[in-house]
Amino acid sequence: MATPAAPVRTPAVPAALPRRKRRGLAKFMRNRAAVFGAFLVALTVIMAVFAPLLTHYDPVQASFLTVRQAPSATHWFGTDELGRDVLSRLLYGARASLLAGVVSVGIAVVIGVPLGLVAGYFGKLVDGVISRIADALLSIPFLILAIALAAFLGPSLTNAMAAIGISAMPRFVRLTRGQALAVKAEEYVEGARAIGLGHGRIIVRYILPNVLPPIIVQASLTIATAIIAEASLSFLGLGQLPPAPSWGSMLNTAKDFVSQAPWMSIFPGIAIFLAVLGFNLLGDGLRDALDPRES
Amino acid sequence: MLRIIANRVLVAVPTLILVSMLIFGLQKLLPGDPVTALAGEDQDPQLIAALRVKYHLDEPVPTQYALWVKDVVRGNLGASLRTDVPVTSLIAQKLPVTIQLAVMAMIFAIGIGIPAGVLSAASRGGPLDYGANIFALSGMSIPNFWLGIMLIFIVSVRWHLLPSSGYVPPSEDFWMSIKTMLMPAFVLGAALGAQLMRHTRSAMLSVLRTDYIRTARAKGLLRGTVVVKHAFRNALIPIVTVLALLFGELLAGAVLTEQVFTIPGFGKLIVDAVFNRDYAVVQGVVLVTALCFIVVNLFADVLYILLNPRMRRS
Numbered sequence: 001m002a003t004p005a006a007p008v009r010t011p012a013v014p015a016a017l018p019r020r021k022r023r024g025l026a027k028f029m030r031n032r033a034a035v036f037g038a039f040l041v042a043l044t045v046i047m048a049v050f051a052p053l054l055t056h057y058d059p060v061q062a063s064f065l066t067v068r069q070a071p072s073a074t075h076w077f078g079t080d081e082l083g084r085d086v087l088s089r090l091l092y093g094a095r096a097s098l099l100a101g102v103v104s105v106g107i108a109v110v111i112g113v114p115l116g117l118v119a120g121y122f123g124k125l126v127d128g129v130i131s132r133i134a135d136a137l138l139s140i141p142f143l144i145l146a147i148a149l150a151a152f153l154g155p156s157l158t159n160a161m162a163a164i165g166i167s168a169m170p171r172f173v174r175l176t177r178g179q180a181l182a183v184k185a186e187e188y189v190e191g192a193r194a195i196g197l198g199h200g201r202i203i204v205r206y207i208l209p210n211v212l213p214p215i216i217v218q219a220s221l222t223i224a225t226a227i228i229a230e231a232s233l234s235f236l237g238l239g240q241l242p243p244a245p246s247w248g249s250m251l252n253t254a255k256d257f258v259s260q261a262p263w264m265s266i267f268p269g270i271a272i273f274l275a276v277l278g279f280n281l282l283g284d285g286l287r288d289a290l291d292p293r294e295s
Numbered sequence: 296m297l298r299i300i301a302n303r304v305l306v307a308v309p310t311l312i313l314v315s316m317l318i319f320g321l322q323k324l325l326p327g328d329p330v331t332a333l334a335g336e337d338q339d340p341q342l343i344a345a346l347r348v349k350y351h352l353d354e355p356v357p358t359q360y361a362l363w364v365k366d367v368v369r370g371n372l373g374a375s376l377r378t379d380v381p382v383t384s385l386i387a388q389k390l391p392v393t394i395q396l397a398v399m400a401m402i403f404a405i406g407i408g409i410p411a412g413v414l415s416a417a418s419r420g421g422p423l424d425y426g427a428n429i430f431a432l433s434g435m436s437i438p439n440f441w442l443g444i445m446l447i448f449i450v451s452v453r454w455h456l457l458p459s460s461g462y463v464p465p466s467e468d469f470w471m472s473i474k475t476m477l478m479p480a481f482v483l484g485a486a487l488g489a490q491l492m493r494h495t496r497s498a499m500l501s502v503l504r505t506d507y508i509r510t511a512r513a514k515g516l517l518r519g520t521v522v523v524k525h526a527f528r529n530a531l532i533p534i535v536t537v538l539a540l541l542f543g544e545l546l547a548g549a550v551l552t553e554q555v556f557t558i559p560g561f562g563k564l565i566v567d568a569v570f571n572r573d574y575a576v577v578q579g580v581v582l583v584t585a586l587c588f589i590v591v592n593l594f595a596d597v598l599y600i601l602l603n604p605r606m607r608r609s
Contacts, residue, residue, distance in 0.1 A: 136313035143547035151569040269441035277436040
């Protein structure tokens with residue numbers, strides 16, 4: 001008769017997380033630049049989500065009676081070369097930028113983090129192979145790789161997001177691998193291994209939660225990079241295709257009218273700048289709040 | 296030391312092999328059969344078969360890759376599908392233009408980023424530090440193609456100070472060449488300068504915290520001497536590595552800058568190739584870019600070892 005196995009008590013993940021979280025939040029709230037960043041990010045999200053409520057102009061419908069009108073009470077940010085309201089294109093364009101930022105970073109995290117965890121945890125040959133692939137991808141500059149992928153996949157917002165996500169992925173592999181290497185040497189991981197927990201459970205329950213803070217910081221900063229990358233690809237004609245609005249494609253058209261209608265260039269550029277600045281400030285603030293070395 | 300350098304070179308080899316596989320694999324992402332696209336409207340079966348043999352598409356994929364690598368090693372990157380000009384000749388024509396832009400941009404980046412980083416670290420928490428940080432964050436958040444458009448509008452359209460676009464080779468008219476490149480180089484250099492400032496500040500802050508700096512201060516040395524002679528010289532070591540990493544961003548940024556200012560360089564070559572569906576050129580440009588990036592990083596690694604006495608001694 002088999003003896004019932006004694007209940008296995010898994011070692012506790014380092015406690016005091018709630019207190020650390022509270023302290024991190026308080027530190028974040030004291031950082032005025034970070035709060036301003038969060039405000040800019042919230043503003044971009046509001047623009048994207050509530051675009052139909054914030055403007056009654058159609059962002060796509062051309063109106064040849066209002067071509068290239070300067071900013072006025074009717075059209076606050078003026079109109080473009082097809083008579084479309086620049087403000088409404090800007091509001092709807094926030095959707096493409098945010099979507100590109102979030103989806104491409106999502107792709108990079110979903111592929112990069114597990115690969116980094118596996119490389120850091122198992123080491124040896126697995127680490128060698130994964131690290132060399134990440135190095136190879138990192139040796140092609142981010143935008144050049146995104147342009148090449150978008151060129152071969154074909155121009156569209158979806159392909160641009162996939163291209164940006166794949167190009168950003170090795171950064172997450174490297175970061176997670178480094179963090180996993182440090183965490184796997186901790187005593188509580190040794191303890192989990194000693195009581196016979198499987199590799200999968202150790203990675204998911206003990207290593208992943210402890211490598212998350214720097215990944216969250218990196219994700220926030222990479223969203224900023226991804227928004228610029230999407231705008232760059234759309235500016236080159238490899239992202240969002242006309243007539244759908246996107247800040248990058250608006251600038252692509254606007255550059256030909258810079259002397260006659262400068263407002264067509266000014267406002268989309270400011271929108272990209274503020275959104276990217278928001279994510280950069282937010283990322284910096286999160287790093288200061290979450291990284292114990294910063295305290 | 297030699298062993299460390301040899302090790303770095305050895306690590307670069309598998310990276311290069313993997314990069315070549317990735318770039319070769321790009322053409323496999325193309326939807327449909329490339330030969331049917333090349334065969335034109337007639338779709339003559341004999342022509343299709345001949346094209347398949349010509350481009351080795353009748354061979355298994357590993358053989359195709361081996362043949363491609365053999366050509367690449369010999370310096371044959373294929374020919375433009377549109378003009379039939381060898382890709383290496385096209386790159387050789389355009390590369391000097393981008394190198395001129397990159398060198399001028401680096402001068403701006405180093406000239407702005409390093410002094411701003413040193414000043415910011417030396418006056419931590421002061422107004423200079425805040426000013427430099429605002430400059431750095433803004434520089435990193437402004438899309439350089441927009442900065443280019445705005446500068447064209449203000450400097451060229453409004454003030455008529457500098458040409459808005461085009462390129463003049465230095466051999467033709469040196470000063471005109473510099474004048475034409477000033478604005479694009481500033482646009483490209485400002486973003487890099489912003490990043491360089493942040494890295495310089497961070498490197499300087501960690502050096503300024505060390506014991507030997509405290510000793511130098513305790514000895515009564517002038518603040519400027521401590522910052523420049525003692526701290527900056529040691530902070531330079533990580534900055535060299537950062538400069539190599541920024542080289543990749545320089546190449547990527549050049550693509551957009553060349554597009555805005557209509558400069559016929561390396562970046563414009565890849566964008567034009569993308570729109571002309573000239574895949575051989577796209578592949579060639581990406582391969583050369585990656586190769587340059589790997590070599591520059593290798594060079595920076597070696598320089599880091601040579602500059603760092605602790606690494607040199609090991």
